[in-house]
Amino acid sequence: MTEQEQALKVLRDQIDSIDQQIHRLLNERAKCAQQVAEVKQKYQGEQDAVFYRPEREAQVLRRVMERNEGPLPDKEVARLFREIMSVCLALEKPMRVAFLGPEGTFTQQAALKHFGHSADSAPMNTLDQVFREVEAGAAHYGVVPIENSTEGMATHTLDLFKRFNLRICGELELPIHHHLLVKDSAEPVIKRIYAHQESFAQCRSWLEAHYPDVEHCFVNSNGEGAKRASEDPQSAAIAGEMAVELYQLDVLERNIEDQPDNSTRFLILSNQEVGPSGDDKTSILMCARDKPGALYSLLEPFHRHGISLTRIETRPAGQGGWSYMFYIDFEGHADEPAVQKVLEELESSSVELKLLGSYPKAVL
Numbered sequence: 001m002t003e004q005e006q007a008l009k010v011l012r013d014q015i016d017s018i019d020q021q022i023h024r025l026l027n028e029r030a031k032c033a034q035q036v037a038e039v040k041q042k043y044q045g046e047q048d049a050v051f052y053r054p055e056r057e058a059q060v061l062r063r064v065m066e067r068n069e070g071p072l073p074d075k076e077v078a079r080l081f082r083e084i085m086s087v088c089l090a091l092e093k094p095m096r097v098a099f100l101g102p103e104g105t106f107t108q109q110a111a112l113k114h115f116g117h118s119a120d121s122a123p124m125n126t127l128d129q130v131f132r133e134v135e136a137g138a139a140h141y142g143v144v145p146i147e148n149s150t151e152g153m154a155t156h157t158l159d160l161f162k163r164f165n166l167r168i169c170g171e172l173e174l175p176i177h178h179h180l181l182v183k184d185s186a187e188p189v190i191k192r193i194y195a196h197q198e199s200f201a202q203c204r205s206w207l208e209a210h211y212p213d214v215e216h217c218f219v220n221s222n223g224e225g226a227k228r229a230s231e232d233p234q235s236a237a238i239a240g241e242m243a244v245e246l247y248q249l250d251v252l253e254r255n256i257e258d259q260p261d262n263s264t265r266f267l268i269l270s271n272q273e274v275g276p277s278g279d280d281k282t283s284i285l286m287c288a289r290d291k292p293g294a295l296y297s298l299l300e301p302f303h304r305h306g307i308s309l310t311r312i313e314t315r316p317a318g319q320g321g322w323s324y325m326f327y328i329d330f331e332g333h334a335d336e337p338a339v340q341k342v343l344e345e346l347e348s349s350s351v352e353l354k355l356l357g358s359y360p361k362a363v364l
Contacts, residue, residue, distance in 0.1 A: 030087070052141070060085065083116045097122065098134060101124055104222070122139055134269045135164050145198075145265070150257070154198075157267075162354075167270050167357040169269070170268035174264050176240070181237045183233045191215065193211065230249055281331060302330060334358040
């Protein structure tokens with residue numbers, strides 16, 4: 001053995017020993033997860049037992065990042081632990097998560113980021129189906145986009161919150177990088193481009209500069225667009241990295257989004273209420289009549305009770321005597337006294353108030 005080989009052998013032996021310890025501890029953690037499931041089923045009942053607790057997961061991930069000493073970055077360590085929790089949760093009860101399909105969409109990528117790869121992700125044809133699947137109990141959770149940093153709020157999602165009685169139990173933010181994908185990059189002849197209308201909007205300037213005369217074909221999702229491009233050699237699709245391998249496409253151009261820091265915020269839908277995690281947000285829908293000072297009367301209680309708003313969006317209510325619908329995100333949990341006072345005041349002064357949920361702020 002050379003001196004280098006001897007030094008490497010010592011380090012590799014150490015790695016093997018550490019791997020054995022990690023493996024043993026992982027199995028010990030998995031056994032604890034199984035025991036947690038048994039306790040929940042015993043005291044909550046097999047049908048009513050709640051296995052996924054968003055507030056508990058957020059607390060665990062925050063502690064992981066707080067105690068991390070490197071050299072691994074905080075968020076990378078947290079992602080490793082999320083996958084560990086995903087595997088252990090699957091031992092307790094496999095989670096079925098609905099998302100806007102087909103496979104290869106950014107919404108699926110968001111679902112995997114939030115729940116880990118051990119969750120059973122189920123593609124739906126429309127956002128309406130995602131809401132229906134969760135409300136009916138056919139899926140435990142749903143993942144839907146709510147706003148993009150370039151194009152603003154996903155208004156269709158807001159409208160669906162009016163129609164369905166679901167709770168928001170989590171959120172996450174996903175960096176969005178759009179690629180121009182083709183079946184064969186050797187000699188591409190592009191006569192049409194498939195994408196969701198939001199993706200066209202987020203890549204508007206780039207497309208005008210490079211493909212000003214090519215037909216834009218709107219589809220329900222970028223996954224569907226990628227699938228069509230894989231079957232049409234004279235077309236291209238705008239989609240993310242997941243679609244490249246899934247539909248065996250070539251990347252003609254990378255990162256064609258107009259804003260390099262483009263990102264989308266997603267919400268997690270469920271039928272369950274979420275307890276306080278220590279760092280939470282609350283979302284509400286309010287309908288109010290069109291009268292002088294209407295907006296001020298809605299916002300004033302937040303100022304008086306020292307609660308910070310993180311988002312407010314106005315939409316036409318579109319029914320009865322209601323004139324406007326307000327979607328509001330703010331800091332705090334509905335169980336906190338200050339938040340309870342604000343909600344009581346708003347409920348007494350509005351046509352209708354709908355609490356969409358309190359949930360942990362995004363950790364990753």
